[in-house]
Amino acid sequence: MISVVTLPFTYAGTLNVGFPLKVYEVANLLLFLTYIIHWATDRSPQLVFQLEERRAIGLACAYFVAAIISSVYGYEILKDYRMVIRIDSWRHDPSIASALKIGYLFFDIFVFAYIIGIKGIPLERICNWWIIGAVLAALYGWYLFIASVSGHNPIPLPGQERLQAGAPPFPNAIRSGTFVEGNFVSLYYLVSTVLGFMMFCRTWMIRYAFLGGFFLFSQIHTLSTIGVLSNATFLMIAFIMTCFTSRVSVMIAIPAFWLMICGGSVVAMSPYFQSVVIDKLSDSSDSAAEGSRLERENSILAGYDMFKEHPLFGIGLSNYGYLYPYYSQFSSSDDPSSRGDIKAITNNIYSEVSTETGIVGSVIFLSFCAYVTLLYRKSLRDLPQRIMLAGIFGVFVAWLAYPTFSILFQWVFFALAIRLFLETPDTI
Secondary structure, rough: OOHHHHHOOOOOOOEEEOOOOOOOHHHHHHHHHHHHHHHHHHOOOOOOOHHHHHHHHHHHHHHHHHHHHHHHHHHHHHHOOOOOOOOHHHHHHHHHHHHHHHHHHHHHHHHHHHHHHHHOOOHHHHHHHHHHHHHHHHHHHHHHHHHHHHOOOOOOOOOOOOEEEEEEEEEEEEEOOOOOOOOHHHHHHHHHHHHHHHHHHHOOHHHHHHHHHHHHHHHHHHHOOEEEEEEEEEEHHHHHHHHHOHHHHHHHHHHHHHHHHHHHHHHOOOHHHHHHHHHHOOOOOOOHHHHHHHHHHHHHHHHHHHHHOOOOOOOOOOOHHHHHHHHHHOOOOOOOOOOOOOOOOOHHHHHHHHHHHHHHHHHHHHHHHHHHHHHHHHOOOHHHHHHHHHHHHHHHHHHOOOOOOHHHHHHHHHHHHHHHOOOOHEEE
């Protein structure tokens, strides 16, 4: 329960031990030790997997092996740079940084497999645990946002040493919530929205629809462009999949579709949408927006250049930040990604996977994503499964501007999707 409830608390509510030690990381370690002890003493199957679930876990484990091989290979690549890499803490040593990310990935896959296999805990209960954490995180995010917009200094939770603030149309707003940036928390709100609406379609309890709407509305305080685009993707696909499935539903869907277009046009003309989406994408009114776009483009291009030089296995986990200064098109003095001692990231999961684990890792990772998505074909294909599938496509869009695949809540979401897709009428 603690592992799921505390998923959004990745910076807020953490303990700084050279890296932000999260509550769910401690809980997951205890869960892993408990599982090992149970397996060693009892030998009875604690986790039960279907064939398709084993295949999904197998692909995740294959990516884990590819990541280890890439990191060993990357250690050799970094030998030529080690003398000029600035190491100001034990965590920034390249070997330790790679080992930490491998550790994150290990626990990601363990929790992913555990949630799939622990059939004794119903899917609804896990979703309810998730929603409890999402409500707490969203309320805290709104507290930071409203207090900062009102000119007050909010009291952050322990571990939140820096708060991202400032973006049109609210230049003084704190937008990071329990995460480190607005873009990071926006994906968590997206998948929480998906789970809220999925649970509504599963139980027809109005509170889940209200909660899904609340998480969707909470996207406002993230001021995230990719958040708007990924949520729009989810809503549009969900609308098409739920409303264009029969003649009766089509008769309802056509006027509803036109209402959506009219409503969308009104939203698109609003100052919020214009400043958060249009201006950022077109760079038409804000030099900071242009700098942000150039920074993202440069980060991805730098990663692509690293990939071209090391295409098979990439440069290893967490090594991008060490090589970035040698591939950036900006000089060290005018690089817009320079933030003191913070390592550069690609800020794009597809670029991150290809850069760090090369062709081998990319093929396995994308195969894993495709396999999870295609499991929908084995599902009941009712409203809950359609909502979940639409949410997965929204996640894929959000990954265009997301920091890393190793943040745990994404793996938990995929585990829930697999359980939903593979359940049968007698298991509901």
